[in-house]
Amino acid sequence: MLRFITRLALVGSIAAALTFAKLHRDPGSIVVDWRVVKEPPIEVRVETPSRGRIVRKITAPGVVESVEEVNIGSQILGRVVAVDVKEGEAVKAGDVLVKLDRTDADARLLSAQARFDRHRAAITQAEDDLAKAARDEAQHGRLADRGYSTPTELADARTQFHKAEAALQMSRRxxxxxxxxxxxxxxxxxxxxxxxxxxxxxxxxxVRVGEVVIAGTINLPGTVLMTVADPSRMRVIADVEESDIPLVQPGQASLIYLQADGRTAIEGVVEKVTAKGRKTGESVGFETRIRVDDAPPSLRAGMSATVEIEVRRTEDALGVPTHAVVHRRRKDLPGTPAVLAWADRNAGSPGGGVRESGMRYVKVAFVVEGGVARARPVELGLTDEHRAEILSGVEAGEQVVVAPFRALDQLTDGQPVQVVGDAEDPR
Incomplete structure (x- = not known):
């Protein structure tokens, strides 16, 4: 009770002081008018939703590589005596790239050839010996039939024949x-x-002249002299983020922009998406192979590139400029039917309590109605860098505020607006 009496006395004192000041003010004093001045309308530009194509794309960094790329090595140990090509030189299958010292190899070939010739001559001699032994055996057989040759002589002839036959087989081996x-x-x-x-x-x-190169084995890799890559068959290995990878499928069209020339697009097709991701730092990426069917000369292995993959498209979407869709907290929006309908749709979502739902952001577009801006919660479909598809919330023919950016950032529901200018100018 005492607190109430004190407050009442304070209010009375302030009122008396103001009355005294009004009655005794100086002729030259400034009078402050505390009446509320009506807020002037904000100038905005509008655009009616229109139908057209909207393409959803994702981007990913990548590296260019050759589809067919061969590391060139030596199959023998040897010293390099000549390098017949230069870096970047075009070669054909069968062209000589490097020559090794062949002195020892030529010597071994001469020795092997001499041995071969010697064994071939030995076969000729063995064939002659076998033919003679066969004639001797036949002759002793005829003489034995007439009683002119003893059994021992016939047996010896047959033994010589078998020896000659065995010698011929040995010479052939x-x-x-x-x-x-x-x-x-x-x-x-x-x-x-x-x-x-x-x-x-x-x-x-x-590789350089004078170097000694070694041949590779199962456990020991050999010397890599150079690489030969087919420039007509190229691809890009892109690193797609895990949030985007569910949208990527083989066969999707893509555009490749080289870091060396970011204005020229090279067409490609998604060929393969790996099943296992690779973690780099805090992110996980999936290797995605982009095939280039008609590689231009500017596309070289090792180049850095950015890949745009078209994952979805619609040809007749009702859309507005992407920047026309802004975010507002639920608590800052009025209780219009559109806002209440949004609240009903999201009542069962995580954080859907009274306090939490009031702090949640709502995607809205501002529509001009009767000279004021009205916030409409919108449901979006496909979006690209220029247009956003409107599934609900705004109808065709309505005036949607699209500019200036500063007005869109500060605009509130019920704020007076004045439509001016050209919607093409966003400033």
């Missing part, structure tokens, strides 16, 4: 072995000339 050795030696000589297995362009040339 030795000839096969020497022929195999000659083939190996000949192949070793051929391997002193390292040739390109494909048509392509020389890249990563690292």
């Amino acid at each position: 030795e000839l096969l072995e020497s022929e195999a050795l000659r083939t190996i030696s000949l192949e070793e000589v051929k391997r002193t000339e390292i040739r390109s297995p494909i048509d392509g362009v020389v890249t990563d040339l690292s």
Whole structure:
């Protein structure tokens, strides 16, 4: 009770002081008029929703690589005596790239050839010996039938025949072995000339004359002399974020922009999406292979690129400029039927309590009605960098505020507006 009496006395004192001041003010004093001045309307530009194409795209960084790329190495140990190509030079399949010292290989081939010739001559001699032994055996057989040859002589003749036959078989086996050795030696000589297995362009040339190169084994990689890549068959390996990867499918069209030339688009097609992601820092990316069917000369292996993948499109979407859709907290919007309908749709969502729902952001578009701006909660479909598809909230023919940006940022429901200017100018 005492507190109430005190407040009442304070209000009375203030009123008396104001009355005294009004009655005794100086002739030259300033009088403050506390009456409310009506807020002037904000100038805005509007646009009616229109139908057209909206394409949903995602972007990802990538690196260009050749589809067919071969690391060139040596199949034998040897010293480089000549490098017949330069970095960036075009080569054909079968062209000589590098030559190795063939002195030892030639010596081994000569030795193998001599051995082969010797065994071939031995076969000729063995065939002659076998023919003679066969004649001797036949002659002793005829003489034995007439009683002119003893059984011992006939047995000796037959023994000589079998020995000659065995000697011929041995000579034939030795000839096969020497022929195999000659083939190996000949192949070793051929391997002193390292040739390109494909048509392509020389890249990563690292070998120099005088270097000793080694052949690779299962457990030990050999010396990589250079790489030959086919420039007509290229692809881009893109790193797509995990939030976008559910939208990416093989066969989708894509555009490739090189870092060296960001204005020219190169057409590509999604060829493959890996099933397992790769974590880099705090993000997870999925390797996505983009095939380029008609690679231009400007596309080179190792280049950095940005890939735009078209994941969805609609040809007849009712849309407005993307910047015309803004965000407002639920508590800052009036209780219009449109706002209440939005609240009903989102009542069961996480954080749907009274306090929490009031702090949630609502996507709205401002529509001009009777000279004031009205906030309409909107449901969006596809969006791209220019247009947003309106599924509900705004109808065709209505005036949607699209500019200026500053007005859109500060506009509130029920605020007076004046439509001016051209909607094409967003300033």
